[in-house]
Amino acid sequence: MSSNVSKEKSMVIQKEMIANHFKALSTAKESGKKVVYTFVPGNISELILAFDMLPVYPEINALQSGMRKKSDGFIQDAEQIGHSEDVCTYVKCDIGMLLNGNIGPTGEKIPPPDLLLLSYTGCFTFMKWFENLKRLYPGVPVAMLHTPYQEDGQIKPEMTQYMVKQLKEEVIPKMEQVSGVKYDEEKLKGILRNSSKVEDAILRIFSTTKNTPSPIDAYFAGVYYIGPINSGFRGTPEAVNYYEELYSEIMERVRLGLGPITPEGEMEKERFRLVVEGPPNWTNFREFWKLFYDFGAVIVASSYTKVGGVYDLGFRVDPEKPLDSLADYCMNCYTNLNLEQRIDLLEQCIVDYKADGFLVNSIKSCNSFSAGQLMIMKELERRLEIPVGLIESDLVDPRYFSYSNIKNRLESFFQMLDQRKTILSH
Amino acid sequence: MDQLIKKCENLAFDLNFTRAKQWKSEADGRVLVGYMPIYFPREIVHSMNGLAVGILGGGDKKQIIRGDAYYQSYICNMPRGIIELVLDGHFDGFEGFLFPSICDVIRNLSGMFRVLGKGTFVKYMDFPQNFQNHIGGEFYKTEMMEIVEHISKINGLEFSPERLNDSIRVYNKNRVLTNTVYGLRKAAPWKITAADMYAIIRAGYVIPVEEHNAILEEVIRLLNEAEGEPMDKIRVLVIGAFCEQPPLALIRTIEQAGCYIVEDDFLLGSKWIQGEVDEGTDDPIGAIVDAYLHRSTFSSTVYDVDDPKEFRMLKLYEESEADGVIFAAPSFCDPALLDHPILQSACDNNDIRYISFLFSENTGQFKVIKEQAGTFSDSIKLWDGEMAGI
Ligand code: SF4
Ligand code: SF4
Numbered sequence: 001m002s003s004n005v006s007k008e009k010s011m012v013i014q015k016e017m018i019a020n021h022f023k024a025l026s027t028a029k030e031s032g033k034k035v036v037y038t039f040v041p042g043n044i045s046e047l048i049l050a051f052d053m054l055p056v057y058p059e060i061n062a063l064q065s066g067m068r069k070k071s072d073g074f075i076q077d078a079e080q081i082g083h084s085e086d087v088c089t090y091v092k093c094d095i096g097m098l099l100n101g102n103i104g105p106t107g108e109k110i111p112p113p114d115l116l117l118l119s120y121t122g123c124f125t126f127m128k129w130f131e132n133l134k135r136l137y138p139g140v141p142v143a144m145l146h147t148p149y150q151e152d153g154q155i156k157p158e159m160t161q162y163m164v165k166q167l168k169e170e171v172i173p174k175m176e177q178v179s180g181v182k183y184d185e186e187k188l189k190g191i192l193r194n195s196s197k198v199e200d201a202i203l204r205i206f207s208t209t210k211n212t213p214s215p216i217d218a219y220f221a222g223v224y225y226i227g228p229i230n231s232g233f234r235g236t237p238e239a240v241n242y243y244e245e246l247y248s249e250i251m252e253r254v255r256l257g258l259g260p261i262t263p264e265g266e267m268e269k270e271r272f273r274l275v276v277e278g279p280p281n282w283t284n285f286r287e288f289w290k291l292f293y294d295f296g297a298v299i300v301a302s303s304y305t306k307v308g309g310v311y312d313l314g315f316r317v318d319p320e321k322p323l324d325s326l327a328d329y330c331m332n333c334y335t336n337l338n339l340e341q342r343i344d345l346l347e348q349c350i351v352d353y354k355a356d357g358f359l360v361n362s363i364k365s366c367n368s369f370s371a372g373q374l375m376i377m378k379e380l381e382r383r384l385e386i387p388v389g390l391i392e393s394d395l396v397d398p399r400y401f402s403y404s405n406i407k408n409r410l411e412s413f414f415q416m417l418d419q420r421k422t423i424l425s426h
Numbered sequence: 427m428d429q430l431i432k433k434c435e436n437l438a439f440d441l442n443f444t445r446a447k448q449w450k451s452e453a454d455g456r457v458l459v460g461y462m463p464i465y466f467p468r469e470i471v472h473s474m475n476g477l478a479v480g481i482l483g484g485g486d487k488k489q490i491i492r493g494d495a496y497y498q499s500y501i502c503n504m505p506r507g508i509i510e511l512v513l514d515g516h517f518d519g520f521e522g523f524l525f526p527s528i529c530d531v532i533r534n535l536s537g538m539f540r541v542l543g544k545g546t547f548v549k550y551m552d553f554p555q556n557f558q559n560h561i562g563g564e565f566y567k568t569e570m571m572e573i574v575e576h577i578s579k580i581n582g583l584e585f586s587p588e589r590l591n592d593s594i595r596v597y598n599k600n601r602v603l604t605n606t607v608y609g610l611r612k613a614a615p616w617k618i619t620a621a622d623m624y625a626i627i628r629a630g631y632v633i634p635v636e637e638h639n640a641i642l643e644e645v646i647r648l649l650n651e652a653e654g655e656p657m658d659k660i661r662v663l664v665i666g667a668f669c670e671q672p673p674l675a676l677i678r679t680i681e682q683a684g685c686y687i688v689e690d691d692f693l694l695g696s697k698w699i700q701g702e703v704d705e706g707t708d709d710p711i712g713a714i715v716d717a718y719l720h721r722s723t724f725s726s727t728v729y730d731v732d733d734p735k736e737f738r739m740l741k742l743y744e745e746s747e748a749d750g751v752i753f754a755a756p757s758f759c760d761p762a763l764l765d766h767p768i769l770q771s772a773c774d775n776n777d778i779r780y781i782s783f784l785f786s787e788n789t790g791q792f793k794v795i796k797e798q799a800g801t802f803s804d805s806i807k808l809w810d811g812e813m814a815g816i
Contacts, residue, residue, distance in 0.1 A: 082767035086500075086758045086784070118729075120555060124529045127555070127729055128764035135768055144555055144729055148565070149533060151550035162565040166556055335530075338550075339537025364500045367760060371505065372534035374496050379541060392498065 010246040017228060017238050019106060025054055026108035034179050037113040037133070040308050042121025042147050042330030046195055046235040046317075047171070050188040051179040055232040056110055058129070062093040064105035066282030066396030074100065075397055088365040089397040091129045098136060113140050115178045117171065121147040122307075122335030123368040143174040147330040153341050155331050163327035185322060191235035192319035198229060201243035203311040208250050209300040209353055213270040215253035217260040219299035220289040223280060230308040262293045271296030272417050275349045277303045277342075277376060278361040278369050281393040284401045288393075291407060295414045301349035303342070303369075306334040312345065335368045342372075343379050350384055357387040357417045364394045387420055389413035427648045431622045434641065435674075438628035439487055441511060445633045446479045447519050455581040459573075460517055461524040462508070462532050463669040464727065465698035466551065467714045470570050472593040472635065473586065474577040479520070480631030480695065483507035486673045486788045496538070502758045503786040504670040505535045512544055521580050524573065525550045528669060528727040529761050547576040553718070555729045563715045570711055590710040598702040600635050603642035605697065610646065612746055615661070615686035616654040621677040627693050660806045661748045664690040665739065665769065666755035666762040668725060670787050679792040680752065684803030689746040691725075698723055726761035735765065736772035743778060749806050752799065753782035779806055 028035050034053045038045075040060065048055045065071040074096025075089055081099070083092050097103070104110040116137070118130045134142055145166050148159040172183050205225060209218050216222070225246065233239040259267035263286055274292075276299050281288050292299070306312070315332045317325040330336070337345065350358055358380050360373045377388040391409050394400035437445055443458075450456045457476035461468075468478035484490070484507030492513050493506030511517060523545045525536035536550035551569055554562030574585045604627060611623050626645055630638035664680065668691040680687060700721045704713040722728060724738040743751065751773055755762035766782060773780045781802045783795055 082770050084755075084763040084766065084784075087760050087763045091764065120729075124527075124533075124727070125760050125764065128726070128761060131730065132764065132768060135771075142731070144731070146555035146562070146729075148552045149527070149550060151536060151552065156568075158565060158568045162554075162556075162561065165561045165564075169558070169561060170556065338540065339534055340540055342537075343541070362498050364498075367501065367530040367534075367758075370498055371501055371531040372538055374498065375538050375541060 010242060010249055011224075013238075013242045013245060014224070014228060017233060017242065018231065021054070021232055022104050022106040022108050022110075025056065025104070025110055028054055028111045034114040035111050036115045036117050036175075036178075037130075038117040038119050039121070039123075039126050040230045041123065041333040041335055042119045042145075043230065043234065043308060044117075044119060044145070044326045044330065045232050046188060046191040047167075047175065047326060048117070048232075049191055049235060050184060051175045051181045053115070053175070053179050056113065057231055058094040058133075059090050060231050061097060061104060061110065062090040062396055063282045065093050065097055067285055068105065069283065070097070071283060071396035072398050088125045088129075089395055090365060091125060091132065093396045094129070095132065095136070112137055115174060116140055116142040117145065118142055119145045119147070119330060121330045121333050122149075125368070141174055141178065143171045145171050145330070147336060150331060150336055150338050150341060153338055155328055159331060160324055160327045163330065164323045167323050167326065188322045189319045192317045192322055192325060194237060194240050195235040195317050196319060198234060198239045198243055199309065199311045199316050201240070201247055202226070202229065205243065205247050205250060206301065206305065208254055209298075211254050212273075212354070213257070213259040213267070214273065214298045214300050215250050215258060215260065217262065217267075217289075217292075217299050218305060219276045219280065219302035220262070220285075220292070221260060222299070222302055222305040226305050226308060260298055262289060264290055264293050267293060267296070267298060269296050270298050272357065272414060273298055273300045273353065273355045274357050274359050275299070275301045275346060275353065275355045276359050276361060277346060277373060279304045279307070279363050279366060279395055280361060281363075281401050282396050283394075283398040284403065287403060288401075288406070291410055295410065297414065300353040300355055303334055303346065306345075308333065310334055310337070310345070312348070339372050339376065343376050346376065347380060347383055350380065350386065355386070356421065357389065357413065359389045359391065359413065362390060362392045364392065364400050365397070366395065387413065387416045389416070427618070427645075427652070430641065430644060430648070431625060434629035435625040437633055438625045438631070439485065440632065441484060441487055441516055443479055443516065443632055446477055449477055449634055450519065455583065457522070457577050457580050458520045459522040459524060459577070460520045462526060462535070463695065464526060464528055464725065465695040465722075466524055466526050467570065467718070468635070469590060469593040469597045469703070469714060470573055471577065472597070473590040474574060475581055475583055476577050477634060478524075480628075481508060481511075481517075482628070482631065482671050483787050484511055485671060486675070486790065490788070500758055501531060502670055502756045503788060504756065505531050507787060508535065509538065512539070512542065517544065521545055522547045522549065522573075522576055527552045529759075532669075546580055549573060549576065553728075557719045557731065559716065559719060563712075563719055566715050566718065567711050570714070587708065587710050591705055591707070594703045594705045594710055594713065596635050596639070598705055599639050600630065600642070601697070601699060601702060603639055603646065604630070606646055607642060607649070608697065610649045612688045614654065614656070615659075615688055616656045617649055617652045619678065620681050620687040620690070621674050624674065624677055624692060627696050630696060631693070658807065659684050659686045660750060660803045661686050661688045661746065662750050662752050663688070663739075663743055663746060663748045664692070664752045664754050666726075666753050666759070666766070667692050667785070668694040668727075668762070670756035670759065672754060672785055673787060673789060676754075676785055676789060676792055676795065679796050680799050683796045683799035684807075685750075685752070685799055688748055689742055694723065694725060726765045736769055739769055740772060740776060740778075749779075750802060751778060751780040752802070753780060754785055755782070757784045757786050779809075
């Protein structure tokens with residue numbers, strides 16, 4: 001079997017999974033399935049699935065709108081009803097999509113929520129987002145799950161207890177009420193067993209970039225790889241199957257000594273290995289990726305792929321302690337780590353994955369990621385003496401994507417990497 | 427009064443925190459703890475022989491040179507001012523820094539202080555977003571006890587419920603006096619300008635509470651004696667400037683343009699707890715928790731569950747007998763700006779007139795804002811005149 005064919009297999013599986021999910025959403029009213037809107041970081045989709053409900057992730061819809069070139073109009077429509085130019089564009093894109101009929105990425109209508117699960121992990125804007133949605137969907141209950149921040153770099157027992165109490169007394173009762181289904185801990189444990197396998201597989205997949213050449217791009221392709229766990233499939237047998245398939249395809253590439261597959265074709269020569277911090281730009285995603293491809297740059301690790309969970313540091317859900325595990329999972333998401341932890345993790349990635357440089361894609365929208373990034377750069381430069389670079393764009397607002405600016409900055413950055421390589425080789 | 431105002435202005439905008447540092451040097455075992463906006467239960471620090479000093483950025487008094495190297499252009503001005511201050515040694519002598527959970531910028535700033543190794547302790551204070559005593563309340567208690575432990579490690583003082591009750595008492599007094607000043611101003615805004623009152627309240631952020639209480643008592647006495655002439659100005663609520671502070675000149679500009687600011691959220695922490703904290707209980711920490719969970723004002727940084735903020739704003743509007751609302755938010759402030767559509771639609775639905783603009787703490791140009799506020803004031807006066815004529 002050629003590597004291309006096997007690559008297609010995992011893509012086909014993922015495409016089918018996502019299509020089935022949106023189909024199920026579009027027929028939710030007829031099938032009587034209840035719909036829960038929630039967020040990617042700290043997404044406790046296992047609990048949603050334990051109540052046979054269907055999750056919707058507004059951020060995923062927003063990024064899809066960005067990729068489908070719809071976000072521009074949506075954002076402007078949100079601004080028309082009073083949203084500021086200065087705020088997170090995911091929120092505006094989502095609200096704009098709602099104003100335009102809430103048509104999802106597959107062209108099917110996304111049903112309104114029966115429950116807004118405000119899993120408030122690593123970002124304050126989530127709260128503001130759902131406060132706005134609550135007004136646009138009057139009468140829909142909101143379940144708040146406040147995730148304490150790892151302010152001093154640890155999860156203390158009282159933090160877990162606080163979350164478990166919220167799960168038991170706030171989230172689960174609301175889910176029971178909305179779904180009409182009783183909480184079944186054994187069922188949840190079964191789902192978490194799959195999550196644990198998926199978490200393992202994800203770490204194995206992203207560790208393959210330790211190879212030279214790296215068989216995958218851990219940023220641009222990485223965002224596709226994390227698609228299923230970030231869109232409702234954590235803990236499903238489909239996810240276990242998908243990730244095992246993906247892993248074996250990647251290992252085949254490793255065996256053959258192949259580089260990553262990109263939309264422009266296979267990366268023939270790996271010139272630079274990078275670690276990237278920050279979300280990507282979605283409106284010009286392919287163009288953005290091509291810039292790196294043209295320079296022969298492969299991303300061997302990225303913080304963005306850890307936004308829905310960090311597994312590098314040993315965390316796995318423990319199915320025998322389901323609620324504690326869900327709590328700890330939420331607290332372990334990347335943007336819920338403090339700045340020192342983020343720097344340590346990135347440092348570890350740069351060293352372990354033998355990166356030549358560190359690059360920040362600073363997103364105008366996102367204070368959760370962006371505030372502090374310049375200090376992260378300074379600190380990594382100080383600790384590792386490696387070249388660091390900064391580019392700026394936005395998630396889904398095309399007004400903030402400047403191809404020529406990014407290209408110029410990347411050119412200088414790669415020149416710097418080149419010079420350093422030359423110096424090191426002498 | 428003028429002298430008192432000048433004194434307060436000097437204290438409030440003293441970026442070297444001279445009085446706080448002097449207080450510390452007057453006796454052994456005293457601890458200085460800086461806290462960022464918006465609200466922090468200062469009683470806790472007070473009961474541990476500390477002074478909680480409000481840090482509100484560099485405003486228009488500190489030129490940003492190094493701060494810009496730490497923040498991208500699309501992040502509000504507040505943290506870059508604070509970084510500038512810390513790098514220039516303005517907080518030397520402070521042992522601790524507290525970062526109440528209000529937004530991701532302040533949250534990540536706590537990490538920057540950690541990386542810079544500032545103070546003996548840095549604590550990001552995660553205020554609960556669950557408002558049940560046995561859930562969010564319990565969590566909040568552990569957060570507060572951590573601060574107690576941090577200070578205890580510095581000065582060796584043990585936590586004492588009696589002392590905390592005493593501290594609650596002195597801060598309750600401060601709350602009553604502060605509310606009285608706001609009340610007097612609301613009743614007769616021509617007696618003192620909003621900018622002068624701002625300086626008086628802000629001085630309380632950086633000096634011992636006992637001294638601030640004495641100032642407030644004197645202000646109240648003088649306000650009761652003052653007469654003044656009412657002017658033909660509209661009464662407005664200013665909303666959105668709860669964290670990064672508007673420059674004094676901006677507050678003056680709004681008033682000079684024909685608006686009495688009768689309610690605002692500028693120094694929201696000073697009036698955060700609505701009413702008093704129970705002061706004679708066996709569990710004073712529990713009393714502070716209870717006040718926070720059930721008697722907090724509304725804010726963009728607190729999840730508004732069953733008590734929607736737009737209704738609370740409308741109530742405030744009515745109580746203040748206001749004629750309009752000015753939404754003034756710092757540029758790039760997600761919490762404030764994401765509330766505006768909610769609050770503005772409540773205004774629309776209730777025929778309340780409003781304007782909105784963005785500012786930054788170091789804005790120096792107010793021409794456009796002056797025109798906007800002036801036109802707003804004129805249009806309301808004209809409209810009401812027409813209505814009266816019908
Ligand atoms: S601020 Fe960042 S993390 Fe938060 S919703 Fe917007 S894009 Fe997501
Ligand atoms: S001004 Fe707004 S965004 Fe900036 S630190 Fe304050 S609350 Fe956060």
